Amino acid sequence: MKVKILTIVILTLFIVSCSSSDNDPEPEAILGCTDPNSNNYTASATQDDSSCEYGTAKNLEIPEIFSNLLLPPLIPSNNPQTIEGIALGRQLFYEKKLSGDGTQACASCHFAEFSFVDPDRFSTGITGAVGTRNSMPIYNLAWNFENKYFWDGRALGIEGQALGPVENPIEMNNTWPNAVATLQDTPNYPDLFAQAFGTTTITKELITKAIAQFERTIISGNSRFDQYLLGDNGALTVSEINGFNVFMDEDRGDCFHCHGSESNPLWTDNIFHNNGLDTSFEDLGLGMVTGDPLDNGKFKSPSLRNLAYTAPYMHDGRFETLEEVINHYSEGLVYSETIDPLMKNIAQGGAQLTEADKTDLKVFLLSLSEPGFTTNPDFQDPN
Ligand code: HEC
């Protein structure tokens, strides 16, 4: 009996001592940024949690009309705007080395002087292949709260969008490994990436982050119509004001449901509609992305800012002038199964606007274009 008790006591002591040594407090990992070269180095951190920030923070310059009426811009927490990141992104936007044969940059189809569209109906890629859609303008992307890009919304996020063109065979026709390797071997780029992102190792993710930072700075919010809304009654002519009334009038233009209004200064809803262009669809638009036949023939409503610079119009650039666009809505609408219910005068082809209303609608639309936007020195080729 005594022996038994002793054995239990010894065993218990053994177990307790063993387990107590197991319980010795492991030094707990302190998460944080462990890079001494970053802005937010935490000396006590023992494990990096990829929160290091580099560069000099730079807020977007938000137009007054946007801060009055819109939510703050969408900026992903893992890609804050910095002076160095924006400068690098601008360099990359104009960088032909991103393309397979070094001849084409983003800017080859997105020209600052045309509010970042291509004045050609269809852009030509490096192999000479021609696309089937009109290039899209780039501005106010940080307020696209839907965050879906392209005419059919197939790309999510601005960073995500920028992954596409480099490998698209009818655009820059490169591979990402090749584009990355080319930049890695180009003097200055590794340093520029280090300044913006704290590493000389270039990746496609960092390239698209920088491009997205630059794109977010491309903001247009100072047209004559904006000045009018901000209280400058003399900023518009009588004809332009009447045009705005046509735009807002449910019995005439009735454009505002999809294209913004005095309370939505983006002049788009950034969502997808069939606006009565075709009876059947060669290009399925949103339907191609979702696979849902109810989405066939739907495309993203474009913003109506800067139309003075962005002809031709529609996803396939079918209309060369605003007169043609207005005639389409006035008497050219055609029926198809997915037609938007807002195209309510479809039975007679449209709202049948008077010639005077058409003229006024056109001059109103043009009052949404911002003089000086296309020549803003911050958006031009830095070289
Ligand atoms: C060969 C011409 C071409 C090149 C090069 C090109 N784009 Fe585009 N871009 C287009 C066309 C055409 C569209 C519309 C395509 C679609 O909807 O399928 C488009 C759409 C976009 C959009 C969508 C805008 C929106 O509101 O949805 C963005 C942003 C954009 N391009 C940025 C870029 C960037 C960044 C690069 C360089 C990495 C680039 N593009 C290179 C032709 C081009």
Ligand code: HEC
């Ligand atoms: C039901 C929503 C809806 C309504 C209402 C609507 N639009 Fe549109 N609009 C669109 C869509 C969607 C597109 C792009 C269609 C495409 O390319 O296939 C578009 C394209 C345009 C474009 C071409 C812009 C460009 O950059 O290519 C202009 C200009 C335009 N609309 C003006 C108007 C005017 C003016 C009215 C009123 C008379 C109007 N829209 C009513 C949805 C609408």
